[in-house]
Amino acid sequence: MAERIKTYSEFYKFYLTEHENKTSRRLHFIGTGLVFIEIVLLSMYNMWGIWFVLPITGYAFAWVGHFFFEKNKPATFKYPLWSLTSDFRLFFEILIGKQKL
Secondary structure (H helix, E strand, O other): OOOOOOOHHHHHHHHHHOOOOHHHHHHHHHHHHHHHHHHHHHHHOOOHHHOOHHHHHHHHHHHHHHHHHHOOOOHHHOOHHHHHHHHHHHHHHHHOOOOOO
C-alpha cells in the first residue's frame, strides 16, 4: 500500500486482501455483530452515556485478527471511514453468502 488509494472500489478490493485469514474474518464478524447488538441494547435502555463501548468492541476483535492472525496493520489507521464502511459491508456480505466466513 505504497501509494494512496483513490476510490472506494479500489479500497474494498485491497480491504478483502487484508482479510483473507478465516480466524481474522470470524473475529471481524463477531466484533461487528456485537456492535449492532450493542446499538440495539443501548438504544432500548437509553444508555447514552456508554456509547463509547461501540468502537472498543468492534476494534478489539478486528485488531486481534490483524495483529495475531493476518499479521498486518489495520487499514483503519490510514483510511478510517472506508475501513469502517468495509467492515459493515463485509459483515452483510457474509450474512447473505456473498463472502465466505
